Amino acid sequence: MIIDIDKLPKDGLELRRNFEFPSLELVEEEAVFLQPVQAEVSIKRVDEEIWVKGRVKTVLSFICARCLSPFEYPVDSAFDLVLLPEEMRELKDEFDEEDADRLFYRSRRIDVREVILEQLNLTFPARPLCSESCEGLCAVCGKIRREGDCGCQVKETDSRLETLKILKKDKRT
Ligand SMILES: [Zn+2]
């Protein structure tokens, strides 16, 4: 969805629509969309600046980094951005620190779909967890811990090493 900024109404533009993205476009590799993305966006031009404000809402399925189970990850996130024309970046000789986070638009156009996708990707945690208290998998049998006690004797430290030692002793006798 491309917006020509020279055709923006003076009072700005209000959009409310659903976007469908292939899950492949997400930064989180194993994430899958369970719902389309509901977006509310208002776009307003102030001189050469474009103010883009809005909200993205959807539900995704993530894989927990500890127990490796899929879990639902709802997103409901607001954003508020100012985009500058790319020519402004090119005019500058020096690229200072402050500009590193700046957003630019190209050829007097704004791709709303791209903005939405980027904002969505920014909401993802670095390490998705089904819950903060997820205990992961049993180090001995690999069973998901929250699904119940598997009965394994696990000492938090080096349980595998202990098992190896016992095996070696057995061989000697
Ligand atoms: Zn988990």
Ligand SMILES: [Zn+2]
């Ligand atoms: Zn176990």
